[in-house]
Amino acid sequence: MPIIEVRNLHKAYGSTVAVDDVSFEVEEGEIFGILGPNGAGKTTTVECIEGLRRPDGGSVSVLGLDPIRDRMDVRRVLGAQLQESELPEKLTAAEALDLYASFYPSPANPAELLDDLGLADKAGTRFEKLSGGQKQRLSIALALVGNPRIAVLDELTTGLDPQARRDTWQLIEQVRARGVTIILVTHFMDEAERLCDRLALIDGGRVAAIDSPAGLISRVSTEQTLRFRPSAPLDEAVLTALPDVTAVSREGAHYVVTGTGNLPYTVITTLAAHDVVAAELRMDQASLEDAFVAMTGRSFEPQIAA
Amino acid sequence: MSTLTKITTVESKLFLRDSTSAVMTFAVPIGILVVFGSIGFTEGDDENNVSAGFLPVLSLALAAAMLGLSVLPTVLATYREKGILRRLSTTPVHPVNVLAAQLLVNLVAAVGAAVVVLALGAVSFDIGMPENPVGFLLAFLLMASSLFGLGLLVAALAPTGKAATSIGMLLFFPSMFFAGVWTPGDLMPEWARPVRDVSPLGAGMEAMQSAWDGHWPGATNIIALLVVTVVAAAVSAKVFRWE
Numbered sequence: 001m002p003i004i005e006v007r008n009l010h011k012a013y014g015s016t017v018a019v020d021d022v023s024f025e026v027e028e029g030e031i032f033g034i035l036g037p038n039g040a041g042k043t044t045t046v047e048c049i050e051g052l053r054r055p056d057g058g059s060v061s062v063l064g065l066d067p068i069r070d071r072m073d074v075r076r077v078l079g080a081q082l083q084e085s086e087l088p089e090k091l092t093a094a095e096a097l098d099l100y101a102s103f104y105p106s107p108a109n110p111a112e113l114l115d116d117l118g119l120a121d122k123a124g125t126r127f128e129k130l131s132g133g134q135k136q137r138l139s140i141a142l143a144l145v146g147n148p149r150i151a152v153l154d155e156l157t158t159g160l161d162p163q164a165r166r167d168t169w170q171l172i173e174q175v176r177a178r179g180v181t182i183i184l185v186t187h188f189m190d191e192a193e194r195l196c197d198r199l200a201l202i203d204g205g206r207v208a209a210i211d212s213p214a215g216l217i218s219r220v221s222t223e224q225t226l227r228f229r230p231s232a233p234l235d236e237a238v239l240t241a242l243p244d245v246t247a248v249s250r251e252g253a254h255y256v257v258t259g260t261g262n263l264p265y266t267v268i269t270t271l272a273a274h275d276v277v278a279a280e281l282r283m284d285q286a287s288l289e290d291a292f293v294a295m296t297g298r299s300f301e302p303q304i305a306a
Numbered sequence: 307m308s309t310l311t312k313i314t315t316v317e318s319k320l321f322l323r324d325s326t327s328a329v330m331t332f333a334v335p336i337g338i339l340v341v342f343g344s345i346g347f348t349e350g351d352d353e354n355n356v357s358a359g360f361l362p363v364l365s366l367a368l369a370a371a372m373l374g375l376s377v378l379p380t381v382l383a384t385y386r387e388k389g390i391l392r393r394l395s396t397t398p399v400h401p402v403n404v405l406a407a408q409l410l411v412n413l414v415a416a417v418g419a420a421v422v423v424l425a426l427g428a429v430s431f432d433i434g435m436p437e438n439p440v441g442f443l444l445a446f447l448l449m450a451s452s453l454f455g456l457g458l459l460v461a462a463l464a465p466t467g468k469a470a471t472s473i474g475m476l477l478f479f480p481s482m483f484f485a486g487v488w489t490p491g492d493l494m495p496e497w498a499r500p501v502r503d504v505s506p507l508g509a510g511m512e513a514m515q516s517a518w519d520g521h522w523p524g525a526t527n528i529i530a531l532l533v534v535t536v537v538a539a540a541v542s543a544k545v546f547r548w549e
Contacts (some may be wrong), residue, residue: 054394078396085388085393086389087388088320095316095319099312102309103309103398
């Protein structure tokens with residue numbers, strides 16, 4: 001049975017429709033991604049799950065509870081990390097966790113949580129003195145301190161440097177390993193592809209598709225492209241004869257081979273059989289971004305470097 | 307420990323860590339008392355109808371006004387601006403607890419400042435104590451509640467912490483004028499006196515001065531303070547946004 005069910009969710013602010021018609025289910029223990037460009041309605045959707053907003057239409061169920069009607073029960077089992085939410089400047093990391101822990105019936109041990117999140121040596125540091133990555137980790141810690149069954153993380157890595165992003169991703173995988181179901185809102189393709197078991201592509205307040213990252217990509221194209229420079233002269237026919245290969249072309253000294261199936265293996269073993277080594281080998285596959293473009297008919301907004 | 311106690315403990319630590327609020331609450335009133343006390347401004351002025359309690363009353367009225375019109379609204383509006391109240395909304399605890407904790411902390415600070423000012427005035431400058439302590443306490447608490455009510459209203463209306471500070475200051479200076487900070491007693495121009503009788507700071511100071519001289523605060527003052535408290539609290543309860 002799904003842990004979260006969203007059915008035909010609709011939410012407008014005045015005449016602006018933020019969420020038109022969104023439905024999806026989240027299974028227990030998975031990392032479910034909500035991916036889409038800025039303004040697609042991602043945040044409004046999760047705010048309805050968190051009980052911060054009342055839907056205008058449709059229904060939301062979290063563990064069989066209504067986030068508005070049963071707000072107290074939902075808040076005890078759902079931890080949230082909000083976009084752009086801060087803490088009082090002079091509050092220390094340990095005090096923040098300790099305070100939030102006191103809000104829940106059976107909280108996690110704040111000291112252990114700080115340790116898990118690599119913040120143990122920052123326990124006595126005030127919020128204003130923490131770096132962006134440390135603030136983000138503290139924010140994740142606050143979302144987890146109530147020992148929630150579900151954690152909703154909104155734009156987790158926006159504003160973080162590449163190393164901090166990778167560290168945060170690793171952290172999310174650890175959280176999932178503890179059995180917490182995670183909803184991850186993001187506009188980063190690489191983040192969604194790396195972390196999510198399944199994801200909903202949202203565009204213009206509607207769900208464009210729901211599938212695993214690989215599933216979404218394979219819907220667009222199963223073609224792969226190999227580009228390489230052969231170490232010795234090579235007869236193109238050797239490659240075109242392979243069943244997996246659909247086309248071979250030349251770009252100067254380089255060959256470009258397109259095909260399906262286990263293309264890299266087939267091509268490289270064939271080359272080896274002819275005593276040819278593929279130098280400067282590069283492989284291209286359709287990406288999640290290609291999938292998004294194909295499914296929504298428009299390009300993903302340029303990502304703003306934060 | 308109950309949730310409110312826990313939040314209040316944290317908010318008091320934050321209050322003490324913020325040098326601005328500490329300076330406003332303690333240094334300014336003590337400074338006024340010491341400066342004016344040292345130049346002999348501790349006698350009443352019967353001719354102009356100024357109570358001997360004017361100096362200590364002025365000091366602690368300013369402390370309460372700065373807490374109510376500046377510290378309280380700035381902190382609350384900043385909490386909202388930074389999403390702190392919204393973040394709390396996702397926990398089982400309602401952010402109204404933070405609001406209550408802030409009111410408590412500021413009230414305790416105002417009372418603390420009042421105690422220090424009164425003790426210092428009595429010991430160092432021989433100003434004495436209110437002759438009607440119960441009336442004085444009542445007047446002080448009503449003044450504080452009306453100023454805090456206005457502070458909540460400012461916090462409710464201001465979009466940002468900075469805006470709250472500005473609006474608070476816009477209220478603070480005319481309040482000081484109409485309270486007769488520069489023109490005590492009958493030195494205040496005739497036309498401004500009705501405003502003094504009903505403005506929170508003016509009514510509060512008049513009520514406290516009556517109690518200082520041994521009378522009970524005047525009905526006009528008390529009613530004005532009650533009305534401001536109730537109206538400001540009701541309006542802010544209606545318009546306060548948590549995000």
